[in-house]
Amino acid sequence: MSRAFVKEDTNAPPDLPDLPISPHPNFVTPRGLALLQSALAARQADLAALRARADRLDKLPEAAAERDIRYLSARLASAIAVDPAQHDGSEVAFGLLVTVADEDGDETTYQITGEDEADPAQGRIAPQSPLARALIGAAIGDTVTWRRPSGAVILEVIRIEQPTDPADDPRA
Incomplete structure (x- = not known):
C-alpha cells in the first residue's frame, strides 16, 4: 500500500513558523518591559487553559500559544531596559x-x-x-x-x- 494513503497522527500539533525577531537591539521603556511581561503571563495562562480542555482535537490554538510564548520569551531575554529618567x-x-x-x-x-x-x-x-x-x-x-x-x-x-x-x- 502506498504511504500516500496512510493516515498520519492527526493529534500532532501543526508546525507553525516562529514569529520573526528583529535584528535591532531590543531597547524597551519600563512600560514596554511591563507590557512584554504581562503578555507572556497572559499567553502562558492561555496555554494552560487550552491544555486543560476536555476536547483537545484542535491543536492549532495550543501551537499558536507555544509559538507566542517562544517569541515573548526571546524578546524578554534580549530586552535592554532604558529608563527615560x-x-x-x-x-x-x-x-x-x-x-x-x-x-x-x-x-x-x-x-x-x-x-x-x-x-x-x-x-x-x-x-x-x-x-x-x-x-x-x-x-x-x-x-x-x-x-x-x-x-x-x-x-x-x-x-x-x-x-x-x-x-x-x-x-x-
Missing part, C-alpha cells in the same frame, strides 16, 4: 516625549519606544523609524528633516519632556 532632557532620546511643530504650526507629541511597544496611532514610534532617526539627538529649537515616501517634512522641536504618567501617554 536617565536623560536630562536637553536632547531627544529614547523614552522621552518630544513635541514638534510642522511648517503649518501644527504640534504633535511622540515618544520613541521599543519596537514591541511602538504604536504610531498613539504617538509611540520605534527608534529605527525614519522619524525617530531624524529626532534623536535634536535639541529644543532645532529643525529636523523627516524624510517620508510622500516627501520631506521640516519639523521644529518645541518641547522635550520626561514621561510623567506610568502609561507614557504621548498626549494623543
